[in-house]
Amino acid sequence: MQQKGGSYTYFLRHDFAFISNGKAVLGFSETLPAPAMEESILFHLTLPDICFSFLSLILFLVDVALDLWAVVELYEDEKYFSMGFLIFLLLGSSVLTQIYSWIWYSEQNKSDPKTDVENFIRRHSLVGPVHIFQLGIVLRYAELIVNTVCGYNKDDSHKKEVTVYLQHDLSILRLFEAFSENVAQLVLMIALTVNMQDQQLFTVAKIIVSLSSLSLSLMTHHRHMRAFVLKKNKMGWSSSVFFFLWNLFLIGPRVVGVSLFVSALPCYFTAHFLSLWTLLIFWAWWQKTDFMESKAGEWLYRATVGLIWYFSWFNVTSGRTRLEAIIYHVVMGSDTMLLLGLWWWWRSVESARLGPLPINPYLLIAVLVTIYITGILLRLLYYWKFHPNKPALQTRLENPDLEPRAPIRRTACMDIEQTDTPEPSPTSTDIPQTQRPLTGIHKRMKIMAENFYY
Template sequence: MAASFPCTSCCSSDCILNILALVFFLSDVVSDVLAVVSFYQEQAYISMGALVFLLVGSSVLVQAFSWLWYNYRSEEERNCLDRYAYLEKYFKNRCFLGALHVCQMGVFLRLVCMMEISWRNLTSSSPLTEGIAVYLTHDLNLLYLIEAFAESAPQLTFMTAVIAHRQDVEWVTGFKTVVSLSAIALSVVLYHRSMCSLHECKTQITWTLSLLYFLWNFLLIAPRVVAVALAASVLPPGAIAIHFLFLWLALFLWVWRQKTHFMDSPTGEWLYRATVALVWYFSWFNVTKGGSRGRSIIYHAVIAADITLLLTLWWWQSHRDPSLFGMTAWGVVILEAVSYTMGVLAKVAYDKLFRPMESVTVDRMPRFEEEVSKVDDVDFSVSVLPPPLPPLTASQRRMQMLAEHFYS
């Protein structure tokens, strides 16, 4: 059974990215603690409470996805991991695994397991054959993406709002802002490389292409974050919360209307739809096959209108001539418009010039060749049909579905 779900080797660049992910994970934890302590010392209890709420809420969301995906794991995946990952024996203990997720350490355990397999592939004289680590990496990268837009993007917005309100950059808020921005950048690049790795044209997985993908995402995400932050710096906390809830609800209904089928349980699917709506508040990614161009145009038009609304509220609610570190309001508006327009144009150029057109593939080792190799004499006069390939596992199905949507 395990032979039909092979294990993959990881190249040195992916191992380096995993190490960087661990560094940013630990840096993010340190910056979170420092930011909370800083707000406490300043007696800024509302800011401290908002930051703690973002930290706890996003962490619970990511751990919930991690826990559900562990439960969806097939016996083939467990058997394969058991051969190559020392930590896998702890994954089989549901009480221990559940306790780790309750303690918000599930993703950290996934990362350590992935680094273990990566290190063994780099140091072993006979690297592991291709298969399971691709799926482990994909799940981990998708968790990074969820964490980026459920934690890092809101925190970046929050810290930018604090900086805009104070018109001053303290070292703690500056450090937290840099870490959050770096986490978003790394997660976007990792997700792009993960999607490209499923493509038949695998030679297109280059750092240049990943950086271009990040560039147009940055040009679109930055004005969105700045617009929300500027509005939050002058509006009451309740007003920006109501704005978020109304827009999130509209996006959630749009996801529901698209009838996604990503998770393996109804509860998980509703959680996924709610999370997609949260991601869409900051950035777009396609979740259903076909018609992506029309949906993308509608989305960017709505977000552009919302950015305009938020900037207008910032201008109107400012009791003095609004500015951002000496830049006039007109300068901010023009910079926002130029950035968002360049982001849309860069996205169009990426789709036209660099997006691969070949079909998505999910590797499954065929059993037919193995069965034929066991027979000494085969009568080729008789038509022999290979048995059907085994069904996709939960990880494989998630990978194939996201990759198809990514390239549709």
């Protein structure tokens, strides 16, 4: 209740009476942000962000073309096992990303931001067929490009914010795809290269494109996380470079170590991967992740995190994770050295029938260890100099139904004459806050930002 010059204002939750200046107004209320919170935080859409969107699309299309080329080349070389394994990687990664995309479209609330492209496919019930035919990522790229082109030169804050939402989900999907497809392809291609006497063009091309896609996915993820940091704590390009370098220097030795082990003992690698992957999945469960809406979706996310952890560190909880990171790097560093040691032992045993390596094995192992240690040092430098320490994040969204706030009411009203002045009510003038859990893309954005910075 509020008192204004002898008249009183009454609010109920749905149907209510609003009495002011001798008139009663009946109607329905709509929850709005409190005046101090009406101004939503704008996410800025910059030219580099647009360039990254187009570059990511181009690399995605090039990667698809080279995937087909690689399958054909392996078939012509009669390497049917490698061809079958590559097809398994391609289909498995594509199905994984399509499942995530389909789940996120299915869980989307009415209040979630939508684009013209999404409205079109929903109106014609095309969400399912698009993902069944493995076109979910293409659809999201189409949404992003159309919304980016339409909103960049216009003073349309809504389109720019929706573009950031699209970039966020797409960056997560591309990150999942990078570790389920690109890194796995790197392992396969490097293993093939080690056993080849002459280097083939498609193998070299796939290694370069896979590295580029992985690098761009890491860089895009870092740059998108910058959108949540207040301007005074913005990270420059130097932080992106260091973030990219320490990830690459830690992933590179791991990928090479796994590749060499695969080239020597492929059957034992399967047992090694499944055992370690299972342990990493349960480690993600032990950290009580809460990224998806359903339990089945959450276990899918944990399995994906386990796959990422097999090659690189990925923070899945907020708060202090220094101990977890130390344990992870010690375990994975030791495991990589174990794989390299087994590979070197196998080459020593089979040296009579194996051709010479293009590089001295001792030098190769020393270089990999040096790169890994350099990556650890770069990571420490990044968190010391470039990573904001618990910054204020722009995670508040403009949708009033998705965050706690003290609501006010707007009325659809009808005037009725009121002759009696009502008595003051003893109720408090403060309206209690409402807390509604975040869901959909808003939840994913908030969790990713908090896990990245805290």
